[in-house]
Amino acid sequence: MNCAECKELLVGYVEGLLEASEKQAIEQHLKDCRRCREEIEQLEGLQQRLAANGDAVGRSDLEEKVMNGIIREQKRRLRAAEKAGKGLALRRLITKSPISKLAAAAIIVVAAFVLVGPFFSPPPAFAKIVEPLLKARTAIFKMIVEADGLAPKGAIEGMFMHPGRMRMTFKFDQMPGESVHISDYEKGKLLVLTPHENKAVVLEMQNRPQTANMKEINLFAEIRDFIRRAREDQDESVKYLGKKQLDGVTTFCYRVTHPKREMTVWAHHKSLLPVRVEFSIPAIVGAGGTVVMTDIEFNVDLDEELFSTEPPEGYTLQTMTMDTSQPTEADFVEGLRIWTEFTKGQYPAALNVRRLAEDLGRLLPKMRKEQGGVGPSDEQLQKFTTATRGLMFPAQLDADSDWHYAGKDVKYGRADKPIFWYRPKDSATYRVVYGDLSVKDVAPEDLPK
Amino acid sequence: MTENDTYYVERCLDGHPDDFRHLVRRYQGVLMANLAGKLGDREKAEEAAQETLVRAYFNMGKLNKPGSFFSWMLGIADNVAKEHQRKEHVRIKREMIRSFSSEADTPDFSHDYGLEAAVAELPDAYRKVILLRYYGRQSCTTIAEQLDMPIGTVTKTLSRAYAMLRETLNKQEQTQVNEVQ
Numbered sequence: 211m212n213c214a215e216c217k218e219l220l221v222g223y224v225e226g227l228l229e230a231s232e233k234q235a236i237e238q239h240l241k242d243c244r245r246c247r248e249e250i251e252q253l254e255g256l257q258q259r260l261a262a263n264g265d266a267v268g269r270s271d272l273e274e275k276v277m278n279g280i281i282r283e284q285k286r287r288l289r290a291a292e293k294a295g296k297g298l299a300l301r302r303l304i305t306k307s308p309i310s311k312l313a314a315a316a317i318i319v320v321a322a323f324v325l326v327g328p329f330f331s332p333p334p335a336f337a338k339i340v341e342p343l344l345k346a347r348t349a350i351f352k353m354i355v356e357a358d359g360l361a362p363k364g365a366i367e368g369m370f371m372h373p374g375r376m377r378m379t380f381k382f383d384q385m386p387g388e389s390v391h392i393s394d395y396e397k398g399k400l401l402v403l404t405p406h407e408n409k410a411v412v413l414e415m416q417n418r419p420q421t422a423n424m425k426e427i428n429l430f431a432e433i434r435d436f437i438r439r440a441r442e443d444q445d446e447s448v449k450y451l452g453k454k455q456l457d458g459v460t461t462f463c464y465r466v467t468h469p470k471r472e473m474t475v476w477a478h479h480k481s482l483l484p485v486r487v488e489f490s491i492p493a494i495v496g497a498g499g500t501v502v503m504t505d506i507e508f509n510v511d512l513d514e515e516l517f518s519t520e521p522p523e524g525y526t527l528q529t530m531t532m533d534t535s536q537p538t539e540a541d542f543v544e545g546l547r548i549w550t551e552f553t554k555g556q557y558p559a560a561l562n563v564r565r566l567a568e569d570l571g572r573l574l575p576k577m578r579k580e581q582g583g584v585g586p587s588d589e590q591l592q593k594f595t596t597a598t599r600g601l602m603f604p605a606q607l608d609a610d611s612d613w614h615y616a617g618k619d620v621k622y623g624r625a626d627k628p629i630f631w632y633r634p635k636d637s638a639t640y641r642v643v644y645g646d647l648s649v650k651d652v653a654p655e656d657l658p659k
Numbered sequence: 660m661t662e663n664d665t666y667y668v669e670r671c672l673d674g675h676p677d678d679f680r681h682l683v684r685r686y687q688g689v690l691m692a693n694l695a696g697k698l699g700d701r702e703k704a705e706e707a708a709q710e711t712l713v714r715a716y717f718n719m720g721k722l723n724k725p726g727s728f729f730s731w732m733l734g735i736a737d738n739v740a741k742e743h744q745r746k747e748h749v750r751i752k753r754e755m756i757r758s759f760s761s762e763a764d765t766p767d768f769s770h771d772y773g774l775e776a777a778v779a780e781l782p783d784a785y786r787k788v789i790l791l792r793y794y795g796r797q798s799c800t801t802i803a804e805q806l807d808m809p810i811g812t813v814t815k816t817l818s819r820a821y822a823m824l825r826e827t828l829n830k831q832e833q834t835q836v837n838e839v840q
Contacts, residue, residue: 227799264688267695
């Protein structure tokens with residue numbers, strides 16, 4: 211071996227990448243050649259200097275700073291988008307697409323249901339948070355959805371009446387008219403009105419979760435108790451953030467953390483009533499952000515008529531049913547099946563409300579074209595509702611369920627392609643759903659990489 | 660758990676923003692080194708690295724190939740550095756630091772601005788490999804996969820990069836000697 215050959219292999223040699231024969235040849239050459247020995251010493255010196263510097267630089271820890279930076283930037287963008295009245299809004303997306311208004315209503319109902327769902331079916335830990343909110347006889351409040359790309363600029367006015375009745379009026383700046391959602395949990399009915407079009411959709415809730423204190427569902431008054439309890443720090447999930455000034459009012463601020471969402475309550479320092487409540491939007495919606503309640507007033511006189519779920523006279527009416535129990539794995543698989551039926555074999559790109567709605571926004575005009583200009587039938591809309599509910603299955607899985615979705619670009623029928631897997635509670639094995647919608651139990655070490 | 664970049668990029672895009680922290684963990688060292696060399700100041704580098712990662716997160720939708728996250732992010736870092744440099748009289752600062760560090764008897768490699776500056780001056784292809792090898796602590800095999808090149812090319816690139824680094828470092832020493840005289 212000569213010096214040129216040696217120089218060429220030197221890096222491979224110090225990196226330990228050479229074959230035995232090459233290694234031997236280099237070592238032989240180094241024994242005989244002083245210049246190459248110096249060369250390798252210099253090289254190793256430089257490497258050590260790089261490695262030492264690498265270690266020193268690598269000690270910096272940016273993780274939390276960056277994650278916090280992302281949250282701050284997200285909020286800043288939301289405010290900016292709100293100001294500019296921008297935001298690729300779900301509502302706008304739907305109105306732009308030439309689909310029937312009823313289809314739009316159905317999607318919004320599903321999305322709204324996900325957003326306000328926890329009022330109706332609180333998971334156990336969250337119940338503690340909402341319980342005090344649930345005790346006022348009546349309440350009115352304003353609500354703003356601050357979600358990137360999900361909600362357009364506008365406001366929601368909310369009213370509550372015991373037991374379990376809610377009326378929400380949605381007004382969006384760039385949309386004509388308003389839409390009114392009236393829900394009656396006891397009756398299991400949701401009425402969606404678009405007054406300027408004289409249209410009404412009735413959604414019958416089936417299998418709604420029964421809680422023992424259903425009759426006592428009550429929204430706001432006893433948040434005092436909640437705050438008192440929180441201040442006594444009986445619950446690890448509640449953190450007192452101290453006194454905060456909010457629009458010139460001194461408030462006590464509390465943060466309540468739940469594995470899937472977070473809620474912050476600002477309570478008036480004297481009355482201890484909440485003046486602002488903010489809760490995070492669940493990840494399954496696919497858009498980070500918060501729902502903010504302000505201008506909260508309790509026990510005001512409200513007319514019962516406001517909460518009637520009977521469609522007004524002269525409205526065209528459409529009735530759908532919606533299963534409001536927690537979706538099961540079987541519902542999930544059925545949801546996927548329906549989805550592929552409509553998409554001719556494609557699985558959803560991602561499992562979140564936003565992506566599903568976007569996909570739907572593309573799919574419905576196509577269907578309309580194929581059906582000779584006729585929009586989706588009642589039956590088809592009903593199927594979409596069923597599918598959407600089933601596809602929300604991952605939303606209620608525990609944080610440690612470790613669910614993954616890999617259905618993007620997979621064609622229906624591929625038995626060899628895993629598209630979804632998760633670990634059921636207290637299970638040693640995972641459940642894996644394949645592209646032919648078969649489901650198998652799989653040991654963790656055999657999971658798809 | 661270590662997955663490749665593509666996996667985490669797709670997780671983020673699919674509505675799991677928290678998975679971005681894996682990418683932060685993987686590349687914070689690389690970014691810091693790259694930016695410290697360009698900005699001549701560890702604190703400024705940290706600020707710029709944060710900014711780079713936040714920008715990367717919000718622009719991830721524009722990333723055509725999730726597998727090319729690293730090169731793409733480095734491009735963002737370079738832009739951020741340029742913006743910061745415009746605001747700062749970095750050159751003066753670096754000069755000051757250099758004369759300060761040359762006063763020390765034993766070289767302190769944890770504040771090796773000379774080396775960081777030399778790395779930052781390397782042409783793109785060489786800089787990438789050096790950054791991944793020493794600041795991302797990746798093996799040559801992993802780098803070959805990551806940058807989609809044969810392993811022989813990785814070692815050749817490294818070899819050439821070492822030569823360039825040595826040349827720059829020698830020049831730096833030369834300047835310092837002249838200054839002292």
